[in-house]
Amino acid sequence: MTQLTVYTLDGEPVLETEEPARIAGALATIGVRFEQWPSRALPAGAAQQAVLAAFASEVGRLKAENGYRAVDVIRMTPDHPECGTLRSKFLSEHRHSEDEVRFFVEGEGLFTLRDEDRVYAVLCREGDLISVPAGMRHWFDMGPSPRFTAIRLFVDPAGWVANFTGDAIADRFPRHEPA
Amino acid sequence: MTGIHFAEAVPALIAIGRRLDARGWAPATSGNYSARLDDGSFAVTVSGTHKGRLDPDGIMRVDAAGQGLTSGKPSAETALHLALYRMFPEAGAVLHGHSPQAVGLSRAASEAGEWVFRGHEMLKAFPGVASHEGEMRLPMIDNSQDMAEIEARVRPALTAPGATPAYLIRSHGLYAWGKDLDEAERVLEATEWLIAAELAERNFRKALSR
Numbered sequence: 001m002t003q004l005t006v007y008t009l010d011g012e013p014v015l016e017t018e019e020p021a022r023i024a025g026a027l028a029t030i031g032v033r034f035e036q037w038p039s040r041a042l043p044a045g046a047a048q049q050a051v052l053a054a055f056a057s058e059v060g061r062l063k064a065e066n067g068y069r070a071v072d073v074i075r076m077t078p079d080h081p082e083c084g085t086l087r088s089k090f091l092s093e094h095r096h097s098e099d100e101v102r103f104f105v106e107g108e109g110l111f112t113l114r115d116e117d118r119v120y121a122v123l124c125r126e127g128d129l130i131s132v133p134a135g136m137r138h139w140f141d142m143g144p145s146p147r148f149t150a151i152r153l154f155v156d157p158a159g160w161v162a163n164f165t166g167d168a169i170a171d172r173f174p175r176h177e178p179a
Numbered sequence: 180m181t182g183i184h185f186a187e188a189v190p191a192l193i194a195i196g197r198r199l200d201a202r203g204w205a206p207a208t209s210g211n212y213s214a215r216l217d218d219g220s221f222a223v224t225v226s227g228t229h230k231g232r233l234d235p236d237g238i239m240r241v242d243a244a245g246q247g248l249t250s251g252k253p254s255a256e257t258a259l260h261l262a263l264y265r266m267f268p269e270a271g272a273v274l275h276g277h278s279p280q281a282v283g284l285s286r287a288a289s290e291a292g293e294w295v296f297r298g299h300e301m302l303k304a305f306p307g308v309a310s311h312e313g314e315m316r317l318p319m320i321d322n323s324q325d326m327a328e329i330e331a332r333v334r335p336a337l338t339a340p341g342a343t344p345a346y347l348i349r350s351h352g353l354y355a356w357g358k359d360l361d362e363a364e365r366v367l368e369a370t371e372w373l374i375a376a377e378l379a380e381r382n383f384r385k386a387l388s389r
Contacts, residue, residue, distance in 0.1 A: 021292025025319065028288035029295045031381065036290070117298070135388045 002036075003123040011172055014118070027122065030115045033131035034122070037103065048073040051105055055151060058103070058129070066131075068101065068153040076107070078145040090140040093170050094162040098155055100132040107148025110176035113138045119173060137165055141176035182215035182271060183359070185240060188222035191360050193233045196224070198364070199276055200231025204371060209277035209352070211254035214360055215264060219243065223260060225251040258326035263356050266337060267344075270356045272363040277352035280374045285319050285349040293318050293336065294347070296373045304369035305343060306362060317370065318346040345370045 004023040006015040017023060024034045040054040051073045052059065059071055076083065093114065102109075106126050113120040114137040124130055132138055142148065154160055183191075192212050199205045210230045213223040220240050224230060228237040239251035245261055247253055254260075260273045288294060296315040302308050305315060318336035323329050333346050344366050345355040353370055357363035 019292070021290065025288065025291035025293035025316075026295060028291040029297075034290065 002125050002128050005121045007119040007121070007173065009114075009117060009119060009169075011119075023122070027113075027120065027130075030113065030118075030120065031133050031136070032113060032120070033129070035129040036127050037129060039127050042105065045075075051149065051151065055103065055105070059151060059153065062101065062129075062131075062153055066099065066101075066153075066155075068099075068155055070154040070157045072152050072157070073105070073149060074152055075149045076142060076146045078147060080146070083142075083146050087142050087144070087146060090162060091170060091175075092164055093137050093139050093167045094164045095135055095137055096132075096160055096162060097134055098159045099134050099153075100138075100160075101129075101153040102131075103129045103151040105149040105151060107146075107150075108143075108176075108178075109146075109148055109150075110141045110143070111138060112141070112170065112173055114169065119169075121173065123176070137167075139170040143176040143178055145178075181269075182217040182219070184217050185220075185222055188214040188216060188360075189235050189238045192222060192224065192238050193235070195274065195360060195364055196230035196233040196237075199274070199367075200229075202278070202368075202371070204276035204278040204352075204367075205230040206277065211256050211260070211275050212273070213257070213260040214272045215270065216240065220248055221257075221260065221264065223253050223257050226254050227252075256326065259329060259354065262326070262330040263354070266334065267356065269358055270344075270363075271358045272360040273354065273356040274360075274363045274367045275352060275354050276367055276371065278371055278374075280378055281347055281353045281371060282350060284374050284378070285347050285351070288319065289349070291319055294374075296377070299373055299376065301369050301372055301376070304365055306357065306366070315343050315373070317343055317373075319349060320346065321349045322351045343370075 001018040003018050004026060005013055007013050020036050027034045037058050042054055104124050104126055108125045111122045111130055195212055208227050208229055211224045213221050216222055220242050222238055223241055225237050225239050240248040241253050241257060242248055245257045263273050264270055294317045302313055302315050318333055320332045345353060347353050355363055355367035355370060357366050
């Protein structure tokens with residue numbers, strides 16, 4: 001199940017829910033879009049084209065609504081030679097000048113978002129769309145044994161660079177360590 | 180039996196209609212208002228009238244089942260008012276506004292089941308809230324032409340501990356209630372203000388981040 005835990009900045013949990021409408025509600029309040037798209041039957045390891053074709057209507061809607069011009073599919077598996085490096089790349093608090101839009105076709109990942117006085121940890125799973133607005137402080141953990149396929153949408157892929165804040169806040173919150 | 184006399188309710192509802200219309204929360208024939216009466220019946224606005232230009236003919240009496248006791252066709256949403264009076268025996272008045280901000284919020288946050296307001300001084304306007312350091316959860320539910328369906332969907336959120344005396348129907352607007360008309364109007368006004376304030380904040384943040 002997808003899960004949201006909301007913490008104070010001191011790390012005290014104030015809300016924990018697996019209810020999609022409550023997750024969407026709490027995230028909408030801080031300007032983050034969360035949706036669940038109906039799953040499609042896709043063969044394991046389906047090519048980018050097949051994945052995009054399966055979700056063409058939802059992807060088309062997001063592009064029309066927000067002016068995203070580029071779409072791709074990223075796949076991460078535990079045997080990826082650089083999975084350790086890739087995991088560590090986004091573990092510290094950072095921002096992007098672009099929205100970070102991810103739809104989880106399969107697998108999972110932990111987005112942790114920081115608002116004024118709350119931290120929102122969203123464990124995204126298959127079927128979840130999350131859109132973190134440009135400028136929002138956050139970090140992402142794919143876990144020690146990463147496995148996910150995600151559709152990414154961009155206005156300009158070249159602009160998608162992590163600007164690290166230098167704040168060590170991410171070290172004070174739970175990492176993604178599935179049992 | 181609590182509640183006010185019909186003769187008192189009529190001018191009070193007319194005055195509320197003018198005030199809510201002046202704020203832009205009752206355009207065209209939208210909105211509907213009601214009050215619990217001292218004989219166990221209810222005063223409700225009739226269907227299809229402009230709420231900023233109500234006259235005494237625009238207010239009628241219905242019984243607890245929604246049957247008209249005076250002439251006129253009660254508002255199509257009378258069932259939602261009566262559901263709230265059943266759920267909350269202490270409620271004396273129910274107001275439904277149709278502001279662009281409330282409707283806009285409910286449509287933009289299309290998957291959200293609630294909107295959470297935090298840290299606003301205005302939270303103190305809600306009955307039983309003494310500090311701004313709390314959260315107010317405003318339930319949001321999908322619209323339907325079936326009033327019983329709306330009632331069934333929203334009931335769990337409204338009867339949860341610490342629930343707000345207001346909820347938002349998607350594409351349709353706010354329902355707010357209170358022990359009397361004054362309190363219901365205060366809840367509606369405070370909720371509308373919170374929505375407008377967060378919209379303004381969002382716009383400023385966007386403008387300043389460029």
